[in-house]
Amino acid sequence: MSQVIFNILYSSAIISLLAVSFNIIFISAKFLNLAHAAIITFAGYFCYLFYYQLNLSIWFASAIGIAFSIIIGLIIELIIYRSLRKRKKSASLMLITSLGLYVILQNFISMIWGDDTKTIRISDVKIGNEILGVYYTNIQLATIFLCISLFILAILFLQFHKIGKNIRAVSANSELANIQGINSNLIILWACGIGSALSAVAGILVSLDTGLSPVVGFNLLLYGVVAMVIGGVGSYWGLIWGALLLGSAQHLTAYAIDSKWMNAVTYIILILFLIWKPLGFSGVRLKKTEI
């Protein structure tokens, strides 16, 4: 049972980091950016490229992986989303665009690296350490620690840093923010950069633990989106609750029924929440329709 609790903690940490990375982009740009999934995958593959194929140190490889992911995120925003926003496309069309982008990037990855699962090993395979009947690896421990600290840092950044405050201002009302002299395009660019960096960290950590395949990012991202929706957009506590609920539901399903039903349970929770509590735990209302 303590193993289940550890697994829940591990999943929830990763999901909460993904949720906050996605949330930063969502609140500022106001559409669900599914191309984010490709950025998560790209981070892992860049890490694989520099660590495994070019034999750099793992720290250096991760840093380059994160940097490249940020660059990809920024390029997508600059070239595609910004001009679409200028043409006043609806959020649904932006979502479809991001799906198209995801298809392009994901197939690009599988064209270069192939469809098979890649593993990145930074130490010899061993059973893992054991405390109180819990088996864990060092990477999992580092993941939990890093994800939680990055999550807190991201929230502090949004709350107190000038750019974070500007991101919140743009998310509350971008026109009013523009009047106050905040360049909303620049702020969205910042949000994309920060979101990409956070998701890249999560992508690399997951790829170190469980390996890489071109579709790994999509599943991870959807967990993040589900956590964000059930938590309620715009509330940080909501994100934590959402991630914890999702992590517990997944691992309790795996423990009680079978791990193959994890995905189905995740989406059933999402659908139930969308129906009975579309505003999530926090109940912060998003403006969807205005008359």
Place this chain on the structure above:
Amino acid sequence: MTEYILHLLILITIYVLLAQSLSLTTGFAGMISLAHAGFYGIGAYATAILSVNYHLPFILTLPIGMLFCGIIALIVSIIALRIVDDYFIICTLGIQIVIFSIMNNCMSLTNGPMGIPGIPSIVIFGIDFSSKFLFLILCLGLLISFFNILRKVIKSNFGRVLIALSEDEIYTQSTGKNVYNYKVIAFTISAMIAAVPGVLYAHYITYIDPSSFTVDESIFILSIVIIGGMRNLWGILFATAFLVLLPEALRFVGLPNNIAANLRQIVYGIILIAVIFKSGSNFSIFKKKN
């Protein structure tokens, strides 16, 4: 060579029917749905299970498949249509993944990832449709009849209300139409029609497994509809022909199979984005000029 061309024509017919059924929800009623491959798969699985396990003829499996798909779509849409816009898209994505995971994991019913082999060929009143030519004629016949049904639906009062609500939902509601009911009915009809290509596909390939009904397939069908023009049934026909023939063309150029598959997806992604760039600000991409 003739066999090969007939095979491509059959695939195109199946996909045209599939995309046109989605166009009713996405183009005319303005609800972007990513669950369509799921309904297509439900049709295929319904006919496969009924004809392999219970030896029912095609004449019965087709309506049962459609009905079954319709019932599921009705339940799903009653629940899902309470939400709007982006959240509806995410919700349909969730439905798609749940349907896929039932196909993939419910071993006793669907045989899981191994799939269902040995689906018999179609026999109607003693005529065996196992040859490709006859099968194509059957497909075309179904396509033409459903094409006409869709055209009738769109030209009717019902279709006009759908177009109105996709343009301005609140206004349509204010004229006294029950928007929610219209949406549910449109979604259900569209899913029922999507079961038909599923049934045809299952009998044609004679083997189905969950990998044919993934999220990627849903994205592909949606792209056909968007590229063809949301409300343009003929445009969808040409878009389907183009997108189905594209990988074959890439193969003829001499690219290996797996790279051609990836390249095809990259190309349709690029076309999708280009079409969105060219489109108007709301859903109606190729507005019909009256």
